Amino acid sequence: MKKYDCIIIGAGIAGLTAAIYLERAGKNVLVLESKIHGGQIINTVNIENWPGDLGVSGAELMQKIYQQAIDLGAEVEYEEVIGVVNGDEKIVKTEDEEYKADAIIIATGTEPRKMSEKQTADAGKRAISYCATCDGALYKGKPVVVVGSGNTAKHEIAYLENLASKVYHIHHDDPIPEEAVAVFVAIGRIPNTGIFNGIVDLDQDSYIVASEDCKTSAKGIFVAGDCRTKDIRQLVTAAGDGAVAADAVIKYLG
Ligand SMILES: Cc1cc2nc3c(=O)[nH]c(=O)nc-3n(C[C@H](O)[C@H](O)[C@H](O)COP(=O)(O)OP(=O)(O)OC[C@H]3O[C@@H](n4cnc5c(N)ncnc54)[C@H](O)[C@@H]3O)c2cc1C
Incomplete structure (x- = not known):
């Protein structure tokens, strides 16, 4: 079973930003993505509230962020995570594989209700x-x-x-x-957190409970982006979470 410093679940902006920070700190990282990299923004033609880049499409922005993570050495596999076993060493299960890691970042975002x-x-x-x-x-x-x-x-x-x-x-x-x-x-969105129920604390709407430090209730499991409890679900806040969660992982790994 292949072992990583950190496995990131979800290749949206939160997960890929975390991968960039972790790779720059010399950690070996696997990103697991069930669909295609980029997350929920990829079909948006003109993104708003993204500082410094007017009129950029979600697909363009996310391709650049993905490329940056890959160029730094992040591995991305297109497999849906179906379960996690928590312990000092974590096991992340997909349909065909099992991967080991010392830490996990959950960055699974939301899907339409x-x-x-x-x-x-x-x-x-x-x-x-x-x-x-x-x-x-x-x-x-x-x-x-x-x-x-x-x-x-x-x-x-x-x-x-x-x-x-x-x-x-x-x-x-x-x-x-x-x-x-x-x-x-168009009746709202729900977090992709069902598989983490019982592993980390969820709130009444199934968002993973965490504050700005991106730490969950489980040791060595962190969360970033729209799937955590927060007030503003936007690209900048998800990217910010990616950086904070990566920093927390670096400190956790020691
Ligand atoms: C139509 C629309 C327009 C928007 N416009 C803007 C805008 O203009 N400006 C702005 O700032 N924000 C906008 N947002 C919000 C912004 O897209 C989100 O805040 C941001 O994309 C959240 O990023 P994330 O990485 O947390 O999650 P996501 O982008 O949802 O990425 C999560 C990723 O995890 C993957 N995943 C989920 N479950 C699993 C699993 N079990 N195994 C493996 N992978 C999994 C998903 O396939 C997905 O790729 C918009 C959102 C929508 C829906």
Whole structure:
């Protein structure tokens, strides 16, 4: 079983920033990613609130950060983590492999909240999407519906209004209009933390409990980015967490 100083779970901005800091400190690092590197920002065409870079896309920004981590020596494997065994030495399990490490950083972010069973049944065979930027063009000139009432829903509506023949707007659990051919869901996000339940403390909404020091309730397990309890979930705060968690790992490893 291959052994690392630190295994980082998730190759979003938090995980990749942590990898950069750890590699620069001479630690050997494995980043495990279940999908593609970059995280939830990669489909955003124009990112906001990222100091110093106006009009950059999420994909461009994340490719640069990924390349920086790779050039410094970080290893990235595309495997979903399905479990962790905690001890002085940690074991991280994927479908096909097990890896050992002295420390872990959880940086698994969040995913879109799914519609209720009732609303999913109501959608029937219609397409369901969680990203207007990714899938909106497929429904050019056709009626679509956006489910949700927050800022993301408003953003999805504004985007689709330039493409669709009509954009219906409904709330969580409202019936889906007959005419709509696709359903765009924007009803919030939930943390990817289910596999860590019982290993680290989670709050009532399943976020990993940690303060600005990025330390969890478990020795040698740290957390960075949107999956931890915090007030502001943005790129800069996730990147900041990556640096803080990496620093905590360096001190922990001694
Ligand atoms: C549509 C949208 C627009 C946004 N726009 C902005 C913006 O303009 N400016 C801004 O500052 N912020 C924006 N944000 C917020 C920003 O994207 C997040 O705060 C940031 O990406 C969080 O980074 P993260 O690394 O914590 O998590 P994520 O980006 O969610 O990355 C987590 C990674 O972990 C992986 N993962 C999850 N579970 C596992 C597992 N079991 N095994 C292996 N890998 C796993 C995921 O596949 C993912 O790649 C936006 C978010 C969205 C959804």
